[in-house]
Amino acid sequence: MADDQRSKNDYKDTLFLPATDFPMRGGLPKKEPQMITRWDEMGLYAMLRADAKDREKFVLHDGPPYANGHLHMGTALNKTIKDLIVRTRQMAGFDANYVPGWDCHGLPIEWKVEEAFRGKGRKKGDVPPSEFREECRAYAAKWIDIQRTEFKRLGIEGDWWNPYKTMDFTTEAAIVREFLTFVEKGLVYRGSKPIMWSPVEQTALAEAEIEYHDHQSTTIWVKFPFVQAPEGLEGAQVVIWTTTPWTIPANRAVCYGEGISYGLYEVESVRQDLEFAPFAAPGDRLILADSLAEEVFGAAFVDTFKRIEDVPATKLSGAKLKHPLNGHADSYDFDVHMLSGDHVTDDAGTGFVHTAPSHGQEDYFAWLGAGLPLDAIPYTVGPDGAYTDEAPGFEGRQVFRTEGKKAGKDGDANPEVIKALVEKGSLLARGRLKHSYPHSWRSKAPVLFRNTPQWFIRVGQGEGSLRETALKAIDETTFYPPSGVNRLRGMVEQRPDWLVSRQRAWGVPITLFVDKSGEPLVDEAVNKRIYDAVAEKGADAWFDTPDAEFLGDKYDPADFEKVTDILDVWFDSGCTHAFTLEDRDDLQWPADLYMEGSDQHRGWFQSSLLEGCGTRGRAPYKAIFTHGFVLDDKGLKMSKSLGNVMLPEQVTQKFGADILRIWVASSDVQEDIRVGDEILGSAVDAYRKLRNTLRYLLSGLDGYTEEERVDVADMPELERYILHRLHEVNEKIRASFDAYNFKAAWRALSEFAIQDLSAFYFDIRKDCLYCDAPSSLKRRANRTVMAILLDHLVRLLAPVCPFTAEEVYDHFPAGLGEKKPSVHLLQFADVPGSYRDEALAERWQKLRGIRRVITGAIEEKRNEKLIGASLEAASGVVIDDPALADLAASVDLAELSITSQATLANGQAPDGAHRLPDQPNVAVSISKAAGEKCGRCWRVLPDVPEDGALCGRCADATK
Structure with missing residues (x-):
């Protein structure tokens, strides 16, 4: 059978069809854990550090989560935002080392250990303090291992095997050192004043540990x-x-x-x-x-x-x-x-x-x-919340019950007093x-104000005070969003002296000896012996070491009282800058950024501010970024009682971590954000479209070599316009990354990939890619642009979807050049300024407007069943704007709108012509294309001699 007589299906092997083994479906829940194992085995973190050596540092200091439970969506949100920040800074050319940390002391952990002992029939008072502290340490260590695995599953990259932990012996010693610095500055005193006290937990509480609930x-x-x-x-x-x-x-x-x-x-x-x-x-x-x-x-x-x-x-x-x-x-x-x-x-x-x-x-x-x-x-x-003998006639009566199922409920004090x-x-x-009444945020039980001797750090008023130093530091800090400055400043302006003592067992002790007059002993030699002992044996050393060993020959232990309270856990976490940023060579002080939820204005942001200002005269951070809270899809707080809790593990098992990360990146995280199956479904849809874009680029570059590359100056207008758009989009994404506006960055990236590329550029150039001869300038220019696009897109995608970006990079055609072991070792690529062409962009924006009218008219006729595929159509375009008509005449309108034929005219459009409100000068009529259908490119053209034969272009391409 002669070539020009064979069936159109016989020409399939003459087409230059795209090919790739990059799968259409992501399969993220299965692939992502394999990718994590691969990164661990190749030592990706160490490679990142070596690659970034000698670059300018960017330090995001991790606010430590409590080591006491599985991750929830709030912690997943928090760590994912941090990872986005660190990855974008690393790829922007910084040495952005992320060192995770954990808060290991304090009530959250101690409360859980108490529960465990009670379950074994042992009250806390019956357990030796050293045994109790050892159980707390083991409990925290167990949850650190669990949370580390859960954080890594989200694609969070960092120094997971060398994090900071507030329970490490050297860390506890550093916290002791920081506290004694306040003592030496004369800012620590013991005072008797009413403080918030939890009778259920039998400890003082700071304002940051209080939440308000209705109480009758x-x-x-x-x-x-x-x-x-x-x-x-x-x-x-x-x-x-x-x-x-x-x-x-x-x-x-x-x-x-x-x-x-x-x-x-x-x-x-x-x-x-x-x-x-x-x-x-x-x-x-x-x-x-x-x-x-x-x-x-x-x-x-x-x-x-x-x-x-x-x-x-x-x-x-x-x-x-x-x-x-x-x-x-x-x-x-x-x-x-x-x-x-x-x-x-x-x-x-x-x-x-x-x-x-x-x-x-x-x-x-x-x-x-x-x-x-x-x-x-x-x-x-x-x-214990019960009357002492200084309330005659009421001794032993309880304000609130402290044990059993009714713990936190009203006791018998009120009825007896009223009687x-x-x-x-x-x-x-x-x-x-x-009315609204203060409750402990851990036990959820009501608290009371109780006068008791406690240790305080003096915040003070006026020039030279810790408060004034902190307020000055706030003014020198950049806030994201800017309103954060008012929140933190208002709290510092109004806050009382810092209550730092707790009547607990698990934590860093208040390492003070007090003389008969109640004044703390300040002696550098004594303080050094205390520091050395804690560094060697941990906090237990304070309780287990004889007083004489600390006091030395200079002091008689009988003249001093050893304080047995422990430090507020907020003081612990407020010191993290001192033993992490300062003590590690791979970080620096102060941090470029602290990033936590908005509740930390009264928590970690403030305790770190006061600690840094008290010991070093300034805040330990240059900027603060705050995010909102995670709500369900109806805007309600998640709670087990409502049955609306969604866990990160559920999301990664069903959709994959990259989907969760898209949810984060596409949200306005500075506000409270919602999550639910439908919302995640939108992320899945966006991911699928973006993956298809990347797959098309990979497949279209099958067999690509550098010899095909075309200089930009020699490219057709459409290619140069797409490169202009790449420059615009890259600039916007990079600026958004720098401003921590990930929503704007993600929107720019996804809209460019889906609207500018898949729905416009790829649509127009598909015919060229499949049917033009490999030697044609247009096809070579198209593949050159596709190579440029793929290289830039995979880099811009990597911080948001680290797993998918790595998978795409693994499938890069060999012709794109030498590869690094991982996409995450790349930096963002600068887009040449020569790609920018505003005049050309203005032309093509107008041409895209004309194209929308044509494609709208085609869709209208397709709905009326007058045509099927757009290549069956001929478009009659009437433009009554001379300048716009001249512009339309400069391009192939049939190619622009994926029709087989197109005519252009001035003047009056025929009745029934299709129009769009935003394109008043353009009208389009659609008719059946005249001629026969080419058996290879499927265009309907007059030069096709008979149905199934080849048009002139295809005949040349198959010679």
Whole structure:
């Protein structure tokens, strides 16, 4: 059979069809773990470090997660963002070493170990401290190994086998060194003030360890009679309101506001329609804020009352009241002071504030501010949340239950106090109030303010203070987003002194000896012996070493008390810069960036700031980046009770880590972000399209050699336009990477790959690639551009999809040149400035507009079943803009729109012509192409002699 007579299918072997063994499907859940093993075996991390040697360093310092559980989506988000930052900086030409770390001390781990012991029938108090600490160390080590594997599964590259851990002996010694630096600077003191205390966990808590939940409290209104009433107030009683009845035994004062209008009121009658007798009685004379009197009488079931006279605040100054429990258990017979207080308002309550300096910051400062003695403040509640003997008649009663299934629930303190008040005739009314109340973020149990001796770092006020140094450092820090500066500054401006002592067993001890006057011993030789011992044996050395070995011959151990509290875990993590950035040669101080969730403004960002400013005079970071929290697809917080928890492991097993990373990169991570199957489905769809783009590039470059390369100046316009777009997109992606705007970078990358390449450039040049002779300039230019595109795209993709980028790089055609062992050893390639051509880009943007009208018209006719494939069509294009018409005449419109034929005309378009609103000067009519169908390229052309024969171009190509 002659060539020109054979079936069109016989020409398949004459086409230059793309070929690659790069699979269409990713198969990520199976391939990714194999890739991780390969990277480990080849020593990729060491290769990265060697490759980056002598480059400028970029240091992102890792905020340490707690070593106490499997990863959740929040930690996956956090580590993935960090990896994106580190990888983009490494590929931008920096030495970007990532050293992961773990927080190993503190309540989260100790709480879990306590639970384990309780499960074995052993209470913490029954376990020797050394055994307990050893179990904590083993527990943390176990979870570090688990979390390391889980982080690596996400494609996180770093120094996983040499991380920092706050429980390493040298690290514990470094934390001791940092703390003693504060001591030597005179910033550490022991003070007695009310601090937040968890009776369930029996430890002090910092503000960063507190979260607020609704809590139902018993509220009471209590009457305080005068010891000696001011003139005109005989028989009158001052009324207070409180949501903490259990603090009444600790009451030592009542505060009033000098600017509040008070009145003396008399009860005339009480309600008679009740099944009980109100505590109020006719004849009661009560002093109340005028704006709150009606509300108080309503709560007390008073039917009618009258105002007798004004009570100026000056009349209350210096007055003494009787305690409402006066005489209970033969006690409470002391005077209660009336004090002026700036914190008193008439917004709620009675206009008077019950003041228990043992249990409230404002109460404490009001007491001391009045010149009253510190030693007169009682210790009414012990570490277990139960009354001490300084609350006579209530000893052992608990504010909150501390054990069993009802741990954290109200104890018997409130009922007993209220009962005693009723017996004394001091209760005016009682009620219930649901309000926001502080809880421990670990046990979820409510906390209380409790006066107890603790160790503090003085933050201070004014020039030279730690606060002022920190505020100056904040002003010198760059924030992403910029609003972060206001959040951190506001917290530092308002924060109290740093409470650093905890009554726990697992952590770095407060390594102080205190003399008889309560002052810490400051001696460099003693401090060195302490440091050396901890560096050799860990924190246990402080507890197990005889005091004399630390104190030496210079001091008598009998003259000193050894402190046994441990340091706040936030101090531990606040020191990480000191023993990681400074102590490692492959890092540098200060860090270029700290990056954590937005909650760390009150946590790690702040503790690191205060630690760095206190010891080195500046923040340990140059910039702070904050991300939001992960919510479910409905915008709700994930919780087991709602059944909406999604785990990273589920995502990697079902979709692969690259999909999770696309979800991160495509989200606005500085806000709270949502995740769910549908949202991840969008990431899967974007991945599939991008993978197809890369596969097409690989297949289209089958057999490519450098001899095919065409100089840019010799390329057709379309190729030069695509290179211009590459320059634009590369510039935008690189700038977005530099600004940590991964959403903008991902969008630019995916839109370029899918819209500019797959849907436009590849669509137009597919015919050329398949059908033109290999020697044709157009085909060679097309393959040259494809080689350039593949090289740039795989580099830009590598930080986001490290597994897929490596797989693509493995399939690079040999003709693209010598390869490195891994794509991750490459850097971003600079796109030559000569590719930029704004005038050409403007031309092609207009041509793309014309093309959209043509393809829209084709789709319309295809829907009407008038044509099938676009090559069956001939397009009649009418343009009534002369300049645009001249532009259209300069290109092959049939090639541009994938039709077999196209005509161009000026003037009036025929009725029914297709138009688009944004292209008002272009109209297109579609008709069947005239001629026969070429058996090789499938174009319908007049020069095809008969159906299935070859057009002129194909005939030449197959010679």
